[in-house]
Amino acid sequence: MDVHLTTPRLVLRPFADTEDGLGLVVELDSDPEVMRYITGGRPMTRAEIRAGKGFREPGHERITANTMYVNAGSRHVMEKCGLSHSRTCFEDRPYPVEGDEHGDVE
Structure with missing residues (x-):
């Protein structure tokens, strides 16, 4: 696993665009309490999650x-x-x- 940042409570790593990795994100995004400030509580679809790129592409000047x-x-x-x-x-x-x-x- 390619870890970008580690603290006692957080490990920031690239999103694994696999069924296992996607499944974890779908589970998290299916929680209305998690999503209440992003989508008003509406779960995101697998397609919406997969469309996000985040840290997967190198060369960003700013995060x-x-x-x-x-x-x-x-x-x-x-x-x-x-x-x-x-x-x-x-x-x-x-x-x-x-x-x-x-x-x-x-």
Whole structure:
């Protein structure tokens, strides 16, 4: 396994685009509590998950993460990973999500 970052509570590694790896992501993304700030609780399909590329492609100058301002848990994880707040933005969503009036942070 090619590990990019390891902390006592986190191992950041490339997504394994295999049925096993995809199955784990599908299981996680099927939890409405996990997905409530991303899709309003709607699980993502396998096709949507497989379309994401993340860290699989080399050559990125910058890595960003986005979450809703009200999602304090995700903001804390982002800070623990060494990411810092660069901006707050407001986006039109195709569906209402609780707290979206406060914007997203990057």
